[in-house]
Amino acid sequence: MSKQDEMKRLAAEKAVEFVPENEYIGIGTGSTVNFFIEALGKSGKQIKGAVSTSQKSAELMAQYGIPEIHPNEAMKLAVYIDGADEINHSLQMIKGGGGAHLPEKIVAKLSEKFICIADESKYVSRLGKFPLPLEVVGMARSMVSRQIVKMGGQPELRIGFKSLHGNEIVDVRGLDLSQPLTMERQLNEITGIVENGLFAERPADLLILARENGVVELITPH
Numbered sequence: 001m002s003k004q005d006e007m008k009r010l011a012a013e014k015a016v017e018f019v020p021e022n023e024y025i026g027i028g029t030g031s032t033v034n035f036f037i038e039a040l041g042k043s044g045k046q047i048k049g050a051v052s053t054s055q056k057s058a059e060l061m062a063q064y065g066i067p068e069i070h071p072n073e074a075m076k077l078a079v080y081i082d083g084a085d086e087i088n089h090s091l092q093m094i095k096g097g098g099g100a101h102l103p104e105k106i107v108a109k110l111s112e113k114f115i116c117i118a119d120e121s122k123y124v125s126r127l128g129k130f131p132l133p134l135e136v137v138g139m140a141r142s143m144v145s146r147q148i149v150k151m152g153g154q155p156e157l158r159i160g161f162k163s164l165h166g167n168e169i170v171d172v173r174g175l176d177l178s179q180p181l182t183m184e185r186q187l188n189e190i191t192g193i194v195e196n197g198l199f200a201e202r203p204a205d206l207l208i209l210a211r212e213n214g215v216v217e218l219i220t221p222h
């Protein structure tokens with residue numbers, strides 16, 4: 001296992017301690033969350049059910065005997081566990097490297113507590129090195145891209161990729177993300193953008209960060 005995977009596994013295993021029994025929870029998407037699903041399944045912890053944010057996570061949950069529920073069946077989720085592509089010191093994030101940020105944002109907003117699990121390479125003082133994913137309705141792709149260029153960004157279509165809801169993903173570099181909440185709202189006002197990958201309105205409440213030396217830190221927003 002690579003050093004980075006080892007860190008992801010450590011953070012994911014720690015997160016299992018924060019899962020309450022007999023509650024509904026949310027489970028995100030990605031390589032870090034895959035370790036979490038495995039660790040939760042093997043822990044023997046009993047939950048009422050979990051909302052998943054992708055087909056891949058749902059399949060893995062089934063493999064480990066974790067019961068799935070539809071988001072519309074859950075009034076609220078006790079906790080949501082997910083990874084991030086970047087997370088800053090206020091625990092605001094860029095997500096959507098796997099194109100799952102729309103369901104992830106819905107599940108995050110349904111959850112009382114959002115716990116992000118990550119290796120130390122994801123923890124940054126300023127968001128923006130990782131390209132920001134936009135989920136875009138196909139017929140608006142060019143129109144949205146022109147708008148993004150006017151805002152100073154460089155849009156790039158993720159070729160051959162469709163989101164869970166059949167939309168396209170445009171990855172954007174070069175936007176000024178120094179005010180993540182303002183930018184999150186501004187982008188979602190553009191007609192044709194279904195959702196962007198900034199999580200500033202609903203940041204994480206806790207970051208479980210695994211360091212290369214094997215230390216796992218619990219970080220709250222500051």
Ligand SMILES: O=C[C@H](O)[C@H](O)[C@H](O)COP(=O)(O)O
Binds near residue numbers: 084085094095096098
């Ligand atoms: O769309 C994908 C999600 O937002 C993931 O949480 C994010 O891309 C991090 O994935 P990974 O744990 O594979 O780095």
